[in-house]
Amino acid sequence: MNLVPDAVAAVMAELHDRDLADRTDGTPQAARLRAISPEVGQVLVTLTLAVHATTIVEVGTSGGYSTLWLAVAARRTGGLITTFEVDPAKATLARRNFEAAGVDGLVELREGDGGAGLARFIDRADLVFLDAEKSDYVRFLDPAIVALKHGGLLVADNMISHESELTEFRSRALSDSRLSGLVVPIGSGELVAVRL
Secondary structure, eight states, rough: OOOOOHHHHHHHHHHHHHHHHHHHOOGGGGGHHHHOOOOHHHHHHHHHHHHTSSEEEOOOOOOOHHHHHHHHHHHHHOOOOOEEEEHHHHHHHHHHHHHHHTTTTGEEEEEEHHHHHHGGGOOHHHEEEOOOOOGHHHHHHHHHHHHHHEEEEEEEEEETTTTTHHHHHHHHHOOOOEEEEEEOOOTTTTEEEOOO
């Protein structure tokens, strides 16, 4: 069954095409959308539905592609996504995309640091998705764990594609006594862990 409404699918397709172009047309790294793959998007939908996530926190909005996948599931769970983005231009783009896709009522975009944002969700988040600058992942780990309810899920992108940059994060996350998880070889590699 296809859960993605036509309006959302149209915006996703535009973002996917732009992301592919960004990777080959000389767009500077910082300006690229660096979106997840559609396969990872489907994993996010599945995990969100599986835990019936209603409080969803995303760190790293970019153009809003992954947020749109989360919104597909949030529409079914009655959830709300709070997403954090530090780049004002990307935040503006994401807001336009959420409106065009008709999911702006399911998403609260906050411009600012995701670590500080996570600190506002102590024991409240059903799902936390990290897809931000890799140099910040270690800094985000403890706030992400603390933000999760028991039984909540932490999902972190790029575990395989950026393996050398994320070695410390991966090691800490997989050895943290508050989590049980693994790295799933889908897309760029997703760490999926449950808060114990």
